[in-house]
Amino acid sequence: MSETTIAVVDQPHGLAGTPAGVVPNLPAPGRAPLRRAGRLLGSGVRRIVAIAAFLALWQIAPTVGWVDRAFLSPLNEVLVTWWGLAVDGDLWTNIWASLHRSLAGFAIAISIAVPLGLLIAWYRAVAGVLSPLLAIFLNTAAVALLPVFTLILGIGDTSKIAIIAYACFWPVLYNTISGARDVDPLLIKSARSLGLPHIKLFTKVIVPAALPTIFTGIRLAGAGSMLVLITTEYVGAKAGLGYMIISAQFNFQIPEMYAGILTVSIIGVAFNYLLLFIESKVLRWRA
Amino acid sequence: MSTEIRIRNITKTFPARNSGALTALENISLDITAGEFLALVGPSGCGKSTLLDLIAGLTSPTSGELTIGGRPVTGPGLDRGVVFQQYALFPWRTAQANVEFGLEVKGVPRRRRAERAREMLALVGLTAFTDRYPHELSGGMRQRVAIARSLAYEPEVLLMDEPYAALDAQTREALQEDLLSIWRRTGTTVLFITHSIEEAVYLGQRVAVMTARPGRIKRIVDIELPDSGGGDPRSTPEFVRYRREIWELLHDEVRKAFETQGSGYVAGKAVAAGV
Numbered sequence: 001m002s003e004t005t006i007a008v009v010d011q012p013h014g015l016a017g018t019p020a021g022v023v024p025n026l027p028a029p030g031r032a033p034l035r036r037a038g039r040l041l042g043s044g045v046r047r048i049v050a051i052a053a054f055l056a057l058w059q060i061a062p063t064v065g066w067v068d069r070a071f072l073s074p075l076n077e078v079l080v081t082w083w084g085l086a087v088d089g090d091l092w093t094n095i096w097a098s099l100h101r102s103l104a105g106f107a108i109a110i111s112i113a114v115p116l117g118l119l120i121a122w123y124r125a126v127a128g129v130l131s132p133l134l135a136i137f138l139n140t141a142a143v144a145l146l147p148v149f150t151l152i153l154g155i156g157d158t159s160k161i162a163i164i165a166y167a168c169f170w171p172v173l174y175n176t177i178s179g180a181r182d183v184d185p186l187l188i189k190s191a192r193s194l195g196l197p198h199i200k201l202f203t204k205v206i207v208p209a210a211l212p213t214i215f216t217g218i219r220l221a222g223a224g225s226m227l228v229l230i231t232t233e234y235v236g237a238k239a240g241l242g243y244m245i246i247s248a249q250f251n252f253q254i255p256e257m258y259a260g261i262l263t264v265s266i267i268g269v270a271f272n273y274l275l276l277f278i279e280s281k282v283l284r285w286r287a
Numbered sequence: 288m289s290t291e292i293r294i295r296n297i298t299k300t301f302p303a304r305n306s307g308a309l310t311a312l313e314n315i316s317l318d319i320t321a322g323e324f325l326a327l328v329g330p331s332g333c334g335k336s337t338l339l340d341l342i343a344g345l346t347s348p349t350s351g352e353l354t355i356g357g358r359p360v361t362g363p364g365l366d367r368g369v370v371f372q373q374y375a376l377f378p379w380r381t382a383q384a385n386v387e388f389g390l391e392v393k394g395v396p397r398r399r400r401a402e403r404a405r406e407m408l409a410l411v412g413l414t415a416f417t418d419r420y421p422h423e424l425s426g427g428m429r430q431r432v433a434i435a436r437s438l439a440y441e442p443e444v445l446l447m448d449e450p451y452a453a454l455d456a457q458t459r460e461a462l463q464e465d466l467l468s469i470w471r472r473t474g475t476t477v478l479f480i481t482h483s484i485e486e487a488v489y490l491g492q493r494v495a496v497m498t499a500r501p502g503r504i505k506r507i508v509d510i511e512l513p514d515s516g517g518g519d520p521r522s523t524p525e526f527v528r529y530r531r532e533i534w535e536l537l538h539d540e541v542r543k544a545f546e547t548q549g550s551g552y553v554a555g556k557a558v559a560a561g562v
């Protein structure tokens with residue numbers, strides 16, 4: 001999970017990278033578009049090659065007997081099983097059950113953490129006092145509190161959504177506060193020299209300057225929401241991808257188990273790409 | 288219409304980390320007449336930027352009196368524009384939107400704002416770059432956007448803190464010429480801080496030389512360069528003579544500053560930069 005995140009995070013910079021010190025984006029004459037297309041194709045091939053090799057290994061290893069098929073089903077079997085689950089609708093029921101939990105928790109966390117973080121950052125002294133405590137919450141694995149949530153809210157959807165929201169809350173809050181606190185003092189000085197009133201300084205300078213850091217928190221929360229989601233569904237659920245995986249394992253339906261894992265992986269990657277896409281639209285001004 | 292700046296017996300001290308207080312400026316008096324271009328030079332750490340911050344209203348003096356057009360300075364305002372060395376453009380705004388920033392603060396209607404920003408960008412020769420973000424512009428272009436941003440809301444006073452120090456020689460000369468022609472057209476009062484003697488002599492009608500810390504005004508030199516007939520004024524004998532004169536005024540101060548610069552200097556800078 002985390003490895004996927006890192007690779008995907010790095011990718012847009014690599015594509016848009018321009019040599020430092022050169023004025024970028026000026027119209028370049030001649031064969032530049034062709035060359036760029038070639039480079040894109042090259043980077044496309046490079047990005048696919050490792051994944052293709054991994055999938056090939058997945059197919060070959062159980063087929064030729066490097067690993068026991070009872071523990072690792074070959075890729076083709078997993079895909080056939082996946083297709084069967086997709087056709088009879090089971091898969092979609094589980095995907096929907098999982099998505100609505102994680103998206104609800106994620107959305108609740110963001111809608112509280114961002115405004116609260118900005119508010120805390122506004123009061124510099126408060127932010128300074130709270131920071132160490134926040135660091136503790138941020139670095140305490142959210143699933144460690146799962147029994148607490150179950151104790152208070154039971155094992156239904158409410159407790160699942162609550163703990164996902166809890167897990168997403170801290171990275172967003174922490175990054176919002178540090179983003180708003182660490183705005184380049186020169187920008188603030190420059191805005192202040194215009195006699196900008198305090199509240200406008202906040203909306204016109206501090207919030208936009210903090211946005212990139214806030215988005216980093218949101219992406220961390222996105223990855224965290226999947227992690228916590230699957231864990232809660234392992235422990236007690238009647239539907240969802242985590243439930244699908246763990247019950248397949250209980251019943252020794254190994255291809256079904258891998259079909260579930262594959263789905264989780266695809267959804268995780270897709271979700272991260274979606275967040276990156278939104279980020280690139282909102283932060284168009286970034287290099 | 289430009290306004291006179293009167294500085295009377297201004298002293299500014301900062302709390303220092305170890306040794307009580309640090310006197311950045313001591314008993315400074317200086318008049319800048321309306322429409323004048325005054326260049327200010329001094330050894331590093333002498334309080335040039337502190338003086339500019341005071342006039343900008345970003346800090347207030349410990350004692351003394353500071354008026355602009357007869358009104359005491361109580362805080363920042365749109366009657367003054369500040370141009371910083373590191374441009375201080377908002378990276379999330381295009382060149383156009385950066386120039387519009389001050390106009391938004393002033394409450395100029397959107398239409399008029401866009402029009403005015405385009406005019407100002409044309410004035411600094413950036414018509415083709417209105418939709419670029421700062422990271423897409425070279426250092427010289429960014430500084431021109433910053434100047435356009437400060438001029439857009441028509442301040443009576445332009446305060447420039449080593450605006451060209453980070454630029455290469457050719458770009459700097461081009462921007463110096465631009466600035467002079469803009470100044471002649473607008474009649475804005477300009478206070479231009481620099482550590483380049485050549486730049487000060489070339490731009491200023493007067494050059495004020497400051498002492499090492501605590502900063503005081505050591506001497507003000509009137510610059511009267513003859514018409515160089517389209518040639519480079521920097522190569523005229525008068526220019527060379529002024530440069531020599533100011534160099535000699537500065538020389539002792541730079542040595543003094545070098546000898547006394549301890550941790551106090553750094554502490555003062557940190558406080559001055561703080562917001």
